Amino acid sequence: MKKTKVIISGAGLAGSLLASCMAKQGFEVEVFERRADMRKGSVEGGRSINLSLSNRGIKALQKIDMAMPVLKEAIPMTGRLMHSVNGDLAYQPYGVEGQCINSVSRSGLNLKLIEYADTFPNVKLNFSSKVIHADFDKTSITVENDNGVEETHHADFIVSADGAFSPIRNLMQKYLRFNYSQNFENYGYKELEIQPNEDGSFKLDKNALHIWPRGEFMMIALPNPDGSFTCTLFMPYEGEVSFEKLMSKNDVNTFFNTYFADILPLVENLEEMFFRNPIGSLVTIRCNPWVRGKIALLGDSAHAIVPFYGQGMNAAFEDVAVLDTLIKNKKEETTWEEVLEEYQKERIANANAIADLALQNFIEMRDLVAKPEFLEFKRVENLLCKYFPDKFKSQYELVTFSDLSYSLAQKSGEANSKLINYLIENQLVDIDEKKNEVESAIQQFNIQYTE
């Protein structure tokens, strides 16, 4: 295949990973990033501080041999640790022995990916370069730099990896037959930091994702390599218990005392931090098509999702991996339009599936994990995973630890629920004692775990 030029809008996580993938394939790659070069200054705020990296993201990083260096600095989390109001702890493993998700620093990972992309002589990175126009017929974008100078750049194909508020997607939206939705939750989030102990050690169990489920709101905490935790409080903007009700330091102190008493002693200057940090919003963005001419959307620009399945970055990295493979397999006679058409055909349904699953998981995390029926459901699910590892896969496992398409993981998960409810209704929950009956139930439900 004749190697030609690709332009990538955005040097965030997905854009910088894609830049290296394309460079490895021999393309001339030019990247335009709205923000300043993060290697030269401080990181822009307003984004989540850490992210969870799992199988799909790791697989994509392996394409440029970056999985090991990234995992070396990540903190493995083997399960959820729930904190009740009175401080009791309950643990739920994410998978079987050895399966874990990994807390990584967003800015640390982004920095690594930019540094790596910059090692390729065929990659040109441009920062402080704002995309102000795209021409879908000419396959070009117009970029404005810090000095207000505008330049138009052409390429053989262009990828818009410029985030949930993508200017290129905004332009696509003006065309007929572009289906689009942006839906904000009535919830906002606020990040708070638990500093490490004086000796640098962690103040909570470091190998867990901590959850304080409180029904209509919740807090979570993920560990950082420096011994700190980043807590995120998810709460309605308005209503009985909500951000609008917390107007004074006293309100905040009372609120934490009532609902999160166990973390109060762990956070220094909690009240000040609370009012200093902004309230982030939670949006789900879906669109179809993702491609116009030879310009394609990728990552958050195509499918922003809420963070509750820990799959936002992993889904974006899987987009990169799929696109990279399709391009690698492109034949001389195949047009770019055909490659991009195949890319969107494969990805759109999967993006919609993980968007749904992420929304569902919010209810699970903030509410269900504290309910006895749900804990029983999870207990049975874990037993099925343990005793029938080849015949049963949990949805969490399929989404987080497998390569199965998100669409099929969604369908299998729904079928799993029917099976588990059947077992509970028919008193077949002592799985080790009733292996034969359970096995025939599994066969009867005939759940699909492969494409």
Place this chain on the structure above:
Amino acid sequence: MKKTKVIISGAGLAGSLLASCMAKQGFEVEVFERRADMRKGSVEGGRSINLSLSNRGIKALQKIDMAMPVLKEAIPMTGRLMHSVNGDLAYQPYGVEGQCINSVSRSGLNLKLIEYADTFPNVKLNFSSKVIHADFDKTSITVENDNGVEETHHADFIVSADGAFSPIRNLMQKYLRFNYSQNFENYGYKELEIQPNEDGSFKLDKNALHIWPRGEFMMIALPNPDGSFTCTLFMPYEGEVSFEKLMSKNDVNTFFNTYFADILPLVENLEEMFFRNPIGSLVTIRCNPWVRGKIALLGDSAHAIVPFYGQGMNAAFEDVAVLDTLIKNKKEETTWEEVLEEYQKERIANANAIADLALQNFIEMRDLVAKPEFLEFKRVENLLCKYFPDKFKSQYELVTFSDLSYSLAQKSGEANSKLINYLIENQLVDIDEKKNEVESAIQQFNIQYTE
């Protein structure tokens, strides 16, 4: 109340009606319309030629005493007349004796409303004035005229009545917590004209909305005052029977011969007209909120819907009527924000309901109306309307001939279906013979027909 200034973006149907309503209340009204003054030249193409006006729209026109002048030139349609493939006709009345919907000319009505608005000394109409910016904090819009001159105008409140592709709504979309979706059907539409007979008479029954239901596609025709009919063919863009399959005059001729043989002799130069006229698209737009600061969306700009319930204009006119009444009742101490908040609170759910109903009616019109089970359903529904006019109301009647909120009409319609299916399953369809049993069934279902 101190009368102040209102700016209206858009002098289409809703905008020009609102201008007169506000002028009658004593406001200083300034209207900015992107298009040229339709009184001075030809009408811009690409819009549907006629529209159906029913109760909600008539009520709104009554506010400025324009209902009678408009209805005088309208053509009443008392029911649907279905044309089968072999030319058989089947008639379904829309309501009881005397109930009808009215075919009106879009441009004729718009012209009337603009002319009327212009009779008020406190209305200033500006044409060829494109809104390029809105400031939601300052309650202002910036408008560019034909010569590229930009001017910023302030008002006490501003209404965006500038259509499905509203520039003001596009600006709102950039703010957080603005929920928005645009969804295009995979169907396009094409308009064709049946000229009157040489003596000016109609070639089809003039007092009906004609439908050629063909399952996955359909044609409809509405009468015009000049003796012509405007036919609209609704068909998928792609697929087995679709616009993309009709590439030559021969294709078109074969297609009409196969599916719409009865209209072929009625249309002159059908094939030429087919290729001359554009393919229109069908979009549903929903958003929430409709108000930012003292700028509010109204009509298509807030809720574009598909045309299959004949309610697009009626819903927009109802927005105008509701807003007009709220403003009329505004007290000195009430802020504009509170009035607009009440307006959106009342209208958003209703707009979503009629959007859903319009989508459902497409399936009914193109497919169900040709099926025996549906005809039986409709027959039973008509008998219920006839024998229990005080106890049963059809959904069509509630939407088209009543003031009941669209939301409640939607709910009542769903409950109606359950009742009718119950009557069919229990062989209670000979309603005149089993009045007592049917009446007790109606009581049992206890369907709500009032707010």
